[in-house]
Amino acid sequence: MDITDIAQRVSAGERRALARAITLVESGRADHRVLAGQLLAALPQDRQALRIGLSGTPGVGKSTFIESFGMMLIRQGLRVAVLAVDPSSSRSGGSILGDKTRMDLLSREADAFIRPSPSQTHLGGVARRSREAVRLCEAAGFDVVLIETVGVGQSETVVAEMSDLFLLLLAPAGGDELQGVKRGIMEMADIILVNKADGDLKPAAVRTQADYAGALRLLRKRPQDPDGYPLAMAVSALQENGLAEAWESMTALVNWRRDEGFWDKTRAAQARYWFEEDVKQRLLAQLQGAEARAALAALGDKVAEGDVDPSAAAQSFVEGLGR
Amino acid sequence: MDITDIAQRVSAGERRALARAITLVESGRADHRVLAGQLLAALPQDRQALRIGLSGTPGVGKSTFIESFGMMLIRQGLRVAVLAVDPSSSRSGGSILGDKTRMDLLSREADAFIRPSPSQTHLGGVARRSREAVRLCEAAGFDVVLIETVGVGQSETVVAEMSDLFLLLLAPAGGDELQGVKRGIMEMADIILVNKADGDLKPAAVRTQADYAGALRLLRKRPQDPDGYPLAMAVSALQENGLAEAWESMTALVNWRRDEGFWDKTRAAQARYWFEEDVKQRLLAQLQGAEARAALAALGDKVAEGDVDPSAAAQSFVEGLGR
Numbered sequence: 001m002d003i004t005d006i007a008q009r010v011s012a013g014e015r016r017a018l019a020r021a022i023t024l025v026e027s028g029r030a031d032h033r034v035l036a037g038q039l040l041a042a043l044p045q046d047r048q049a050l051r052i053g054l055s056g057t058p059g060v061g062k063s064t065f066i067e068s069f070g071m072m073l074i075r076q077g078l079r080v081a082v083l084a085v086d087p088s089s090s091r092s093g094g095s096i097l098g099d100k101t102r103m104d105l106l107s108r109e110a111d112a113f114i115r116p117s118p119s120q121t122h123l124g125g126v127a128r129r130s131r132e133a134v135r136l137c138e139a140a141g142f143d144v145v146l147i148e149t150v151g152v153g154q155s156e157t158v159v160a161e162m163s164d165l166f167l168l169l170l171a172p173a174g175g176d177e178l179q180g181v182k183r184g185i186m187e188m189a190d191i192i193l194v195n196k197a198d199g200d201l202k203p204a205a206v207r208t209q210a211d212y213a214g215a216l217r218l219l220r221k222r223p224q225d226p227d228g229y230p231l232a233m234a235v236s237a238l239q240e241n242g243l244a245e246a247w248e249s250m251t252a253l254v255n256w257r258r259d260e261g262f263w264d265k266t267r268a269a270q271a272r273y274w275f276e277e278d279v280k281q282r283l284l285a286q287l288q289g290a291e292a293r294a295a296l297a298a299l300g301d302k303v304a305e306g307d308v309d310p311s312a313a314a315q316s317f318v319e320g321l322g323r
Numbered sequence: 324m325d326i327t328d329i330a331q332r333v334s335a336g337e338r339r340a341l342a343r344a345i346t347l348v349e350s351g352r353a354d355h356r357v358l359a360g361q362l363l364a365a366l367p368q369d370r371q372a373l374r375i376g377l378s379g380t381p382g383v384g385k386s387t388f389i390e391s392f393g394m395m396l397i398r399q400g401l402r403v404a405v406l407a408v409d410p411s412s413s414r415s416g417g418s419i420l421g422d423k424t425r426m427d428l429l430s431r432e433a434d435a436f437i438r439p440s441p442s443q444t445h446l447g448g449v450a451r452r453s454r455e456a457v458r459l460c461e462a463a464g465f466d467v468v469l470i471e472t473v474g475v476g477q478s479e480t481v482v483a484e485m486s487d488l489f490l491l492l493l494a495p496a497g498g499d500e501l502q503g504v505k506r507g508i509m510e511m512a513d514i515i516l517v518n519k520a521d522g523d524l525k526p527a528a529v530r531t532q533a534d535y536a537g538a539l540r541l542l543r544k545r546p547q548d549p550d551g552y553p554l555a556m557a558v559s560a561l562q563e564n565g566l567a568e569a570w571e572s573m574t575a576l577v578n579w580r581r582d583e584g585f586w587d588k589t590r591a592a593q594a595r596y597w598f599e600e601d602v603k604q605r606l607l608a609q610l611q612g613a614e615a616r617a618a619l620a621a622l623g624d625k626v627a628e629g630d631v632d633p634s635a636a637a638q639s640f641v642e643g644l645g646r
Contacts, residue, residue: 173541215537215538215541271627271633275633275637278638281637282637282641283610287603300598303597306591311360313601318602318605318606
């Protein structure tokens with residue numbers, strides 16, 4: 001594999017080269033990891049896309065939203081990449097974004113690039129792979145990188161930590177119906193979009209939007225938020241209503257953060273975060289071998305049954321690792 | 324130190340022996356750690372208190388609540404221990420619970436035991452110490468252990484993971500005033516108590532209670548919650564209004580969880596969680612020495628400035644650790 005050649009073609013925005021480069025960074029093989037490191041170092045470092053994290057459970061219309069929102073951006077002359085972070089994809093029996101036909105128009109655009117989630121691995125590995133895929137898309141000159149995830153485990157945190165802004169897509173809730181927002185996700189959202197504000201569901205969407213606007217006001221203001229943010233809006237991806245307003249709110253937020261220095265500060269903090277996480281991952285990798293996992297589970301059973309104290313068990317386990 | 328003697332005296336409920344035992348488990352000295360392990364193993368393992376986690380920022384009336392609530396429990400014939408988890412205590416210039424005079428009545432009761440937060444250390448260490456202090460209080464025959472924390476960093480998670488139920492204490496909010504609930508804390512609360520529902524603040528407290536009741540309904544139902552939980556209530560610790568109702572709600576919740584098997588299941592899961600956390604802490608302890616921290620910070624600066632890729636930096640750092 002000619003790394004110089006592939007780096008040049010990625011930099012020129014060639015989608016096939018980009019796809020190949022992402023396959024390379026997704027590989028766990030040691031020789032591929034070396035090549036991936038060389039490739040990342042050979043790419044231009046000064047290109048930045050707007051990285052938009054997007055979370056929403058199945059059924060909220062995420063694909064339709066990405067299709068409509070992505071097409072709108074492309075009509076404005078922007079190049080749009082879509083990536084997925086889904087550590088559960090093989091477990092749940094189907095990768096999100098595995099089926100490009102759900103984004104029929106976008107997938108046929110020359111200025112769009114859509115990439116399904118890598119196959120299942122532990123979240124730390126997914127995070128590293130996705131982070132590197134985002135960097136490849138930036139190097140390939142994309143203006144906007146949408147990073148899609150579902151509400152599973154810690155995947156939102158992973159996506160939020162590699163995004164410049166984070167969207168939470170919700171469906172309208174009926175009167176007493178529980179919305180089912182995973183506890184703790186609201187904390188990450190910069191903008192909550194209540195989708196399906198069309199037809200019969202419109203009143204419910206507007207009411208749900210008002211409920212979330214109220215709930216957001218009960219949370220503490222973060223320094224990186226100008227007045228009025230985080231905000232909740234009602235949109236219809238199907239009828240393409242509210243998408244322009246949502247994009248305006250995003251650019252207003254991002255411009256404010258750039259002007260106030262939060263853009264650079266956040267990116268620097270994220271890079272440091274990923275470095276420290278990567279160090280911890282590498283230290284904790286000792287627990288991921290089959291043998292270590294079996295020993296951890298067996299001792300964990302004894303601890304859960306009350307036979308051994310957690311600290312004492314941990315001490316004997318770590319001493320055993322060193323042997 | 325005679326471990327057999329101190330274990331017997333703790334088991335007999337002697338408060339001075341309990342205080343000494345907690346001092347022992349709080350110590351970081353290697354010889355003390357060995358003795359602490361012997362002591363924990365020598366204590367009765369079959370006593371369980373109701374462990375109640377309690378979070379609330381300064382100013383919400385936490386001390387007044389603990390005083391009134393604790394006195395109510397004591398009048399019902401229960402023995403009450405109060406512990407604090409506050410990893411920030413020396414940084415913020417004053418340990419919470421450092422001043423027992425804020426709980427004047429409770430601190431003079433023979434059936435109460437109040438223990439300030441251990442002095443500052445990293446959160447992993449605070450967690451281990453607090454967990455062991457809770458076990459000592461249980462072995463000493465206390466019926467209720469209140470574990471107090473403030474809204475700082477991850478301390479709520481730590482407390483929630485060692486509690487059977489988790490209370491969030493809030494003050495009434497004015498009309499447009501932001502309540503300032505740290506994002507993500509609401510997810511842990513079993514019961515939100517809006518304090519100061521007395522005098523001029525009563526209408527605001529009732530309105531705030533309704534706001535949070537609404538916000539809680541927007542969150543996903545957890546399996547360990549019966550219908551109607553998590554719930555929000557308005558109370559007045561000062562006038563002792565609503566405290567009996569709050570206690571009723573707690574016991575109803577706890578009884579339901581016992582009957583449905585969630586009590587044992589949660590305790591077993593918590594023990595396993597602490598075992599695995601303890602293992603990770605011990606592996607990550609390599610990063611806590613002064614030299615390692617300085618190297619991590621220096622390399623982190625380079626990563627933040629964009630000079631080095633996070634993964635590449637992490638790899639070279641971990642290789643350096645092995646040398």
